[in-house]
Amino acid sequence: MKYTTLGPTGTEVSKLCFGTWRFGHVSDGVVETDETQAHALLDEAEALGINFIDTANRYGDPPGTSEQYIGNWLEERAREDFVLASKVGMTVDDGSGRNRDGLSRKHIRWQIDETLERLGTDYLDLYYIHRLDGQTPLLETLRTLDQLVEEGKVNHIGASTMAAWELTELLWTCDAHGLESIEIVQPPVDATLQNWQRYDRLDLRRYLEVCEKHGLGVVAYSPLAGGFLTGKYERDTDAPQDSRAALDPSNFERKYLSDRSWDVLDSVRAVADDLDATPAQVALTWVLEQDAFPGGMLPVSGARTREQLSENAEAVELDITDDQIRRIDDARGQPLLGNAS
Ligand SMILES: NC(=O)c1ccc[n+]([C@@H]2O[C@H](COP(=O)([O-])OP(=O)(O)OC[C@H]3O[C@@H](n4cnc5c(N)ncnc54)[C@H](OP(=O)(O)O)[C@@H]3O)[C@@H](O)[C@H]2O)c1
Numbered sequence: 432m433k434y435t436t437l438g439p440t441g442t443e444v445s446k447l448c449f450g451t452w453r454f455g456h457v458s459d460g461v462v463e464t465d466e467t468q469a470h471a472l473l474d475e476a477e478a479l480g481i482n483f484i485d486t487a488n489r490y491g492d493p494p495g496t497s498e499q500y501i502g503n504w505l506e507e508r509a510r511e512d513f514v515l516a517s518k519v520g521m522t523v524d525d526g527s528g529r530n531r532d533g534l535s536r537k538h539i540r541w542q543i544d545e546t547l548e549r550l551g552t553d554y555l556d557l558y559y560i561h562r563l564d565g566q567t568p569l570l571e572t573l574r575t576l577d578q579l580v581e582e583g584k585v586n587h588i589g590a591s592t593m594a595a596w597e598l599t600e601l602l603w604t605c606d607a608h609g610l611e612s613i614e615i616v617q618p619p620v621d622a623t624l625q626n627w628q629r630y631d632r633l634d635l636r637r638y639l640e641v642c643e644k645h646g647l648g649v650v651a652y653s654p655l656a657g658g659f660l661t662g663k664y665e666r667d668t669d670a671p672q673d674s675r676a677a678l679d680p681s682n683f684e685r686k687y688l689s690d691r692s693w694d695v696l697d698s699v700r701a702v703a704d705d706l707d708a709t710p711a712q713v714a715l716t717w718v719l720e721q722d723a724f725p726g727g728m729l730p731v732s733g734a735r736t737r738e739q740l741s742e743n744a745e746a747v748e749l750d751i752t753d754d755q756i757r758r759i760d761d762a763r764g765q766p767l768l769g770n771a772s
Contacts, residue, residue, distance in 0.1 A: 451484065454501070455469070484513055487518035515557070520562045576611065616649055659683075698759045711739075720751060
């Protein structure tokens with residue numbers, strides 16, 4: 432494994448972050464990753480040298496299941512060996528209750544304690560705003576997060592998917608009020624993803640420009656496009672049994688499938704052949720090569736099996752040329768950052 436800093440902070444993290452969204456996640460009545468499987472995956476991550484683990488209070492069914500699985504696993508380990516990130520803002524029930532989501536002081540203060548208890552720790556390394564709620568005054572949210580840092584419950588503050596102007600507003604509000612600022616962001620980034628696609632508020636290129644200008648660390652989520660870029664799917668062929676596309680077809684199709692995505696996959700496959708690597712490794716390396724940010728751009732990737740995870744971890748060792756990156760960018764239509772060549 433290779434290591435870098437968590438964005439502009441002094442904390443050292445593995446270049447691959449392990450994402451645990453699918454721990455305890457029920458798709459079509461099936462638990463994708465149960466606790467035994469989750470612990471086997473965390474064992475594998477530890478063996479591979481991955482020390483950076485991503486979760487959220489929302490993950491799992493019921494919400495909190497992912498954090499609970501991780502907390503149970505951590506009981507027999509040294510907390511200081513891991514960098515734990517979690518998130519707040521999404522609903523933690525069926526959406527019908529009051530104050531069960533969002534970024535109010537009330538909700539955040541309740542949820543940080545729930546998260547810490549489930550994870551069995553007294554602090555988080557990184558606490559993200561999962562989504563803005565469009566209701567709570569930013570100052571209320573940012574003052575609450577600032578207090579959590581002051582109290583030692585959180586080391587660093589992050590923000591996930593939002594518009595570029597919203598991210599800028601958060602940064603300026605922190606600055607204007609002398610509050611602990613956002614240091615890390617977590618947008619979706621994969622080689623198929625284009626501006627505005629998937630989330631109508633997210634102008635990804637403008638968002639990343641804000642990150643570059645303000646020196647924010649970038650953790651790229653779903654870097655394999657939910658598994659699409661691993662090469663396990665074929666045009667006009669049924670998805671493999673047990674794959675995410677088979678378990679959740681309409682969501683998978685809406686998020687990841689388009690003619691251009693198939694073209695990008697073709698180019699990723701061709702580069703993988705050249706490098707004697709796998710498409711998943713090339714797709715992750717393409718993310719790792721977007722290095723305009725402090726600490727580089729770090730993929731937060733999921734895995735269902737130990738084999739997938741160890742295959743993916745090898746991406747950090749892959750040497751890819753500028754020309755190979757350009758071939759993928761040509762299939763995308765443009766590079767992720769800067770001007771098309
Ligand atoms: N901030 C946010 O709003 C947000 C949103 C989404 C995700 N995230 C974070 O990002 C993490 C990753 O998201 P994701 O799971 O969508 O990411 P992903 O890395 O794009 O996709 C992971 C999925 O691809 C398949 N896969 C992975 N490696 C493979 C391999 N080598 N060969 C074949 N198949 C492979 C597995 O699915 P199957 O085997 O089931 O097909 C796996 O669950 C999440 O766990 C979460 O921590 C954050």
